[in-house]
Amino acid sequence: MDKYRRALFKYMSEYNVGQIEIGAKLGISHTTVGRWISGVNRIPPKHYKAIEKIVGFDPDAERCPLEEYCPVFTNKEVDHLTAEILDILSEIDKEDKFKILRSLRRYRDKSA
Secondary structure: OOHHHHHHHHHHHHOOOOHHHHHHHHOOOHHHHHHHHHOOOOOOHHHHHHHHHHHOOOOOOOOOHHHHHOOOOOHHHHHHHHHHHHHHHHOOOHHHHHHHHHHHHHHHHHHO
């Protein structure tokens, strides 16, 4: 889970805020927010600043409060992990990929 998605999820849980309210604040539909939170779609970078403002990010702070929501990886680490995952997935047939994805989603939902 990327840090913006996790930050939104945690904010929504802690403050009992729904997808409709977040969507209204961001000028997008609540279904788009739902797709972000569920991981169906990635949050576009153009929304990062607005999300930072919603969850209380202070750009002048020494440490971004979003960091507490997930481990911070460097771009190089993310690129390496992505390449490794894609390499592994390329060796797995389509049916097994769907089984793996369902298992990962169940695991994510339990730990969220």
